[in-house]
Amino acid sequence: MEPTDAKRIIEALLFATPDPLTQQQVNLVFESDPPNLHDIVELLREEYEAEERPLLIREIAGGYQLLTHPAYEPWVRRLLNKSGKLLLSAAALETLSIIAYKQPISRVEIESIRGVDCSGVLKNLLSKKLIRIKGRASGPGRPLLYGTTDKFLEAFGLGKLSDMPRLTEIQELEESDFNPDQVNVFYHGETAPASEPDTPDAPE
Structure with a gap:
């Protein structure tokens, strides 16, 4: 050929x-x-x-x-008559960031970092297929462990997880005029639904 x-x-x-x-x-x-x-x-x-x-x-x-x-x-x-935006609430974006940088990580560990209940946010991220269950921890109760998916990489235009910005770069961004409440992500695919209210029932 x-x-x-x-x-x-x-x-x-x-x-x-x-x-x-x-x-x-x-x-x-x-x-x-x-x-x-x-x-x-x-x-x-x-x-x-x-x-x-x-x-x-x-x-x-x-x-x-x-x-x-x-x-x-x-x-x-x-x-296409659609926005092409994957909208995430500030809570969902914060939780997703923690999972991306700390994976695999349990719900308890996420909540210890955020200081609030994350069950509804996790359910929302699972429904959007941005995170997945990667297994169970070996500790007491064997809690579920969460990690990101290929759809997460696609949504953020990343080739691999190592392409994510360094934490020092994020810190510099936070010290600027960046407003996390206005965050939306351009998604190269079907239009994702707007952020839904974080529901209380969610995975362990």
Whole structure:
């Protein structure tokens, strides 16, 4: 197969899949001698940049996803007639941040950091598939342990957890004029529902 053919096939796969495309998926699609996904993506990125295409390819959650360039977001949003925003309350965002940086972590540990009951917030984050149950702790009662999901990475545009900002960077942000009550996250996918009230019944 010619390299150009492989590049166009990969481009078609990126266009067709709603989820990040992985090397494993590419291996399944090609009957023999599958191309290196990373190398093809780099070629496509160079092509898009040289031709000033309204598309970009971002590494997200262990794969690659074809996205519209942020500069064209207002027009895309008008066409889809939806905001594309994943809205999180300040409480949900704070809880999600604790889980992201401390995972795996139990509800009791989260509540000891926040100082308030987090059962409703956890249920809300679970329903949005931003967190998942990763197992149980070995201590008394064997409480559930929580961690983030691939959807969390997609929602925040992260390739992997190590791409998250350092805690020192967050501290600098908190010392600026940043207002956590106005936080919303651009989500590259279906529109997520607006934040729901945190309900009291939730996982342990």
